[in-house]
Amino acid sequence: MSQVKVALIGIGNCSSAFVQGLNYYSKVSLEESCSGLQNPSLGGMSPSDIKIVAAFDIDENKVGKDLAEAIFSGLNNTPKVVDVRLTGIIVEKGPQLDGVSKGTKNSINVSNIPDSNVSKILEETGAEVVINLLPSGAVEASKWYAEQALEAKCGFINATPSFIASDEKWVQRFEELGLPLVGDDLIDQVGSTALHKTLLKLLSNNGVKIVETYQLDVGGGAESMDTHDRTRTVKRDIKTQSVSSALPYKAEVVAGSTDYVDFLKNKRDSYFWISGNYFCNTPMKIDIKFSTTDGPNAGSVLFDVSRAMKIALNRKLKGAIIPICEYAFKKTLQTNPVEDAKETFQNFITENS
Numbered sequence: 001m002s003q004v005k006v007a008l009i010g011i012g013n014c015s016s017a018f019v020q021g022l023n024y025y026s027k028v029s030l031e032e033s034c035s036g037l038q039n040p041s042l043g044g045m046s047p048s049d050i051k052i053v054a055a056f057d058i059d060e061n062k063v064g065k066d067l068a069e070a071i072f073s074g075l076n077n078t079p080k081v082v083d084v085r086l087t088g089i090i091v092e093k094g095p096q097l098d099g100v101s102k103g104t105k106n107s108i109n110v111s112n113i114p115d116s117n118v119s120k121i122l123e124e125t126g127a128e129v130v131i132n133l134l135p136s137g138a139v140e141a142s143k144w145y146a147e148q149a150l151e152a153k154c155g156f157i158n159a160t161p162s163f164i165a166s167d168e169k170w171v172q173r174f175e176e177l178g179l180p181l182v183g184d185d186l187i188d189q190v191g192s193t194a195l196h197k198t199l200l201k202l203l204s205n206n207g208v209k210i211v212e213t214y215q216l217d218v219g220g221g222a223e224s225m226d227t228h229d230r231t232r233t234v235k236r237d238i239k240t241q242s243v244s245s246a247l248p249y250k251a252e253v254v255a256g257s258t259d260y261v262d263f264l265k266n267k268r269d270s271y272f273w274i275s276g277n278y279f280c281n282t283p284m285k286i287d288i289k290f291s292t293t294d295g296p297n298a299g300s301v302l303f304d305v306s307r308a309m310k311i312a313l314n315r316k317l318k319g320a321i322i323p324i325c326e327y328a329f330k331k332t333l334q335t336n337p338v339e340d341a342k343e344t345f346q347n348f349i350t351e352n353s
């Protein structure tokens, strides 16, 4: 049985859900654990084959703490669903770079302990895969950690909307060193983009001519504060491009994050509007509100991507691993419809196994 050793960069809400999920699914049998996971077993690996070996942050409320405590500290507000055993992994201090935005600077106190030697820690802990969960907009910091992954000979998962796995230059760098790279901007397990694309596809497959559609959302996690502050346009472009790709023709499409509402905590409310015409130009409209919680929405997909990266490493694959990118990320070198991406991903997992 294979195990994958991962390092977490940014101990925010997604890391909290990821760590809680590893504890949660370690306590239930595989049959029970089917509930809530896209792939209880993937390539012969269960979630308990994912081992966290290192963790990095800058927040003084998290740095120096055991990971089990850090995930419930600072601005993290994703719900606690399980007691987490002490891990023995102490959150190390990374360099701040552009990790703090105008929106979060009054809420995050950056630890004043010296920065750790990140690539050395990655090497010493035997990390095989680095998961980048920095705030959206931390472009320089994301690139810096990608460099550390290259130096330590690790694969790199970029869950953030910073362009790394969709940038030919970075793909080439990982290819040259024989390492796998996937990203950018993780697709949620039950995400508004996937739901929007599925609805549009269903309607257009049934002959409906979509005229206009939008998807706008509000959330209350630190991530929404950051998005509001500095990545609203990037996110909107990525989402709009992704949603538009579901239709075989051009329509008026707008999809993006709009605002920060503090009392929502880590919850997100997404609003969908679709208008189109069916038989004899008869109008139809859809108006939906969809409510989720951000952190847990990344958990199952991160479990899949971590295990798929282990398969890529075992097969000595390098550069952008397209079947993983298209299954799990919104911004990729290519864009496939959601259902094709799932099939390609499953074929990738089982081929030569």
Ligand SMILES: NC(=O)c1ccc[n+]([C@@H]2O[C@H](COP(=O)([O-])OP(=O)(O)OC[C@H]3O[C@@H](n4cnc5c(N)ncnc54)[C@H](O)[C@@H]3O)[C@@H](O)[C@H]2O)c1
Pocket: 009, 010, 011, 012, 013, 014, 015, 056, 057, 058, 059, 076, 094, 095, 096, 097, 098, 099, 100, 108, 132, 133, 134, 135, 136, 137, 138, 141, 159, 160, 161, 185, 186, 187, 188, 221, 222, 223, 226, 294, 295, 296, 297, 298
């Ligand atoms: N379901 C989801 O939540 C989801 C989906 C798609 C993409 N993403 C992306 O995942 C990323 C993480 O989301 P989140 O909600 O966990 O964010 P978050 O804001 O809760 O956490 C980010 C963490 O990074 C830390 N950080 C900031 N600068 C740092 C640095 N230089 N070095 C180390 N740590 C640093 C912060 O202190 C914080 O703990 C975001 O980029 C988001 O866009 C999340």
